[in-house]
Amino acid sequence: MGMLHHGYQQIFRDDEAWLRRARDLARKSFELSQYLVHEFGLSFAALANVDEHATQVATYHPSCHATRILGVADEPLQLLRAVRGLQLVPLPRAEDCCGFGGTFCAKLPELSSAIVETKVAHIAATGAQCVVSTDVGCLANIRSACAHRGLPVEVLHLAEVLDRQEAAKS
Numbered sequence: 001m002g003m004l005h006h007g008y009q010q011i012f013r014d015d016e017a018w019l020r021r022a023r024d025l026a027r028k029s030f031e032l033s034q035y036l037v038h039e040f041g042l043s044f045a046a047l048a049n050v051d052e053h054a055t056q057v058a059t060y061h062p063s064c065h066a067t068r069i070l071g072v073a074d075e076p077l078q079l080l081r082a083v084r085g086l087q088l089v090p091l092p093r094a095e096d097c098c099g100f101g102g103t104f105c106a107k108l109p110e111l112s113s114a115i116v117e118t119k120v121a122h123i124a125a126t127g128a129q130c131v132v133s134t135d136v137g138c139l140a141n142i143r144s145a146c147a148h149r150g151l152p153v154e155v156l157h158l159a160e161v162l163d164r165q166e167a168a169k170s
Contacts, residue, residue, distance in 0.1 A: 002069035033075035055085040059128040063135030092122045100141035116145040130154035
């Protein structure tokens with residue numbers, strides 16, 4: 001998504017026709033939580049089916065890509081707070097990277113492993129049964145580290161959590 005919003009405009013900065021196309025594409029492309037909250041109008045108030053008897057405890061990992069490149073702020077948290085049966089607990093040092101970073105994990109695997117181990121330790125400290133993110137790279141990295149550690153934490157994309165919410169309604 002960062003490529004759609006920033007990269008293409010940089011690549012085509014010297015070609016007005018392609019730059020216009022890149023800008024049009026960026027205007028039509030959204031990160032899921034930003035779309036649901038800002039474009040679709042889904043919000044905490046709209047979901048407002050929160051059950052005080054939570055059946056699952058979750059924590060949220062904000063990806064570097066989403067927060068630093070796409071400007072995602074609290075939109076995923078707004079949506080997660082509204083999911084029935086989900087108790088959201090804060091993740092210590094949530095803003096810290098998980099160590100994936102695209103090719104970073106391949107170029108510097110020892111450092112990447114150390115970073116994700118710290119992230120997983122913070123996830124474990126929350127007591128959460130699941131960790132949620134919006135970035136598939138982060139999810140794969142965290143899932144692998146949890147499995148390696150034997151940590152029984154479900155690793156889910158925000159879309160999966162929202163889909164479960166919808167399935168539970170029917």
